[in-house]
Amino acid sequence: MKSLLVNRVYKYLFILLSFTCFYSCGYEEVANAEYPEDQVYIAGVYESMIYKINQITEKENAPFRYKIDLENNKLIIPLSIYRSSIKSEINTSVQLGIDNDTIPKLIESGILLGENGSVPDILPEGKYELNTGILIQKGEELGKFDLKIDIPFLLENLDKRFVLGIKIINSNTKINDKMSLIVVDILAAFIDAYPNFTFQMNDAQPLEVAFTNTSNFCLSYEWDFGDGSPVLNIAEPLKHTFPGVGIYTVKLTSKGTRGNLVTTTKIVHIWEDVTANYIKNPGNPFKKAGLVSGRVDVLQDWKYTQNVLSTYSSATKIYVGGYQGDNGGVMDFYANSGTGGALKNAKIYQTLTSLPAGLYNAGFIPFSFTNENDCYFVVTRGDSLPDIENITTDTDIISYYHWNKSIDEMKYGVEFNLDSPQNVTIGFVVSNVSGARVKIKSVFLSK
Secondary structure, X not given: OHHHXXXXXXXXXXXXXXXXXXXXXXXXXXXXXXXXXXXXXXOOOOOOOEEEEOXXXXXXXXXXXXEEEOOOOEEEEEEEEEEEOOOOOOOEEEXXXXXXXXXXXXXXXXXXXXXXXXXXXXXXXXXXXXXOEEEEOOOOXXXXXXXXXXXXXXXXXXXXXXXEEEEEEEEOOEEOHHHOEEEEEEEHHHHOOEOOEEXXXXXXXXXXXXXXXXXXXXXXXXXXXXXXXXXXXXXXXXXXXXXXXXXXXXXXXXEOOOOOEEEEEEEEEEOOEOHHHHOOOOEOOOOEOOOOOOXXXXXXXXXXXXXXXXXXXXXXXXXXXXXXXXHHOEEEEEOOHHHOOOOOOEEEEEEEEEEOOEEEEEEEEEEEEEOOEEEEEEEEEOOOOOOHHHOOOOOOEEEEEEEOOOXXXXXXXXXXXXXXXXXXXXXXXXXXXXXXXXXXXEEEEXX
């Protein structure tokens, strides 16, 4: 038994020594093995050779792509050369150069085309600075360098894009040719702030206005609604309630990349609806005169030319038109082939007697637009509307809106000012083709 135990111990010792010898030899072989050859390439090119500078804020998990040097008026774009190796035992020197030969090919392939097919310009020599000699120290992976671009040049060309090809042309370390070129693509507009906004009135709550921020390249926002309310420092105010009817100057001030402040100003007019005070039968729905039964009739309280009468009533032996029963009642211009086909200079109008002096907003809400129509909403002095061919030249016309295409339903109008009380006629003048039709849901007048 003792002999068997001794033999087993010797056996285990032999196996252990064998493994120790094997692994020590293996480590020695790895230590003496040759490492892969060092290579240098431009950092970031593994994602895309196009390096875009077109935003003022950094993307999530992405580096900030520029710096601003206000003292020297330079846009600085940090770049770097990367050395890939397991061990770096020498200093690596890299020589850079400008290589724009690839740019025409990138444009032709569509890679460098902008919105609407726009083509970038090559950044002119003398408008940038580039350190072309890069040194990567022993033990380091990166050699950093800056592309510096003149800010005044960009400000003079805010409507353009500029590109510049930068290439590794020489190094004491092997160059990765597939990743040796980067094309810097700069949208000049991003260097300046473009604050802008739209707003939408609320018919149900006339003092409440919805604002939408449509700004570009802005770092901050300051809203001044011009009504004495506190200034808001937020991107989206969404809705603002003004204190009453009036004209307000709304300002949006934003900071740009250079710390410059830019202000956009728009006028917001809170109108008082005075439609019921001056316009009879304004619509939504329109009332019919009741000359006949059925869906087609004449509009109550509105005047019209005879070619508006599009339908013959056999029961009453008269033509009617101008009113149609959609939506409970709409104003209707219908080019009926049975009553002469296309309309020429058809009119529906109403005179507002002794309209007081002041600033007004008059207009309409469309209901439908079918086929080819040439439609004018007109505000004019006196008691009648001009012919369609004279609308742009008639000196009595105060204002007009030309509605000549299919649209989504919304409110359209014109502003006009009266310096004294006077008769004012509002209405529509329409010419169209056979089978065409326009319908109006309502008209309005605000002061």
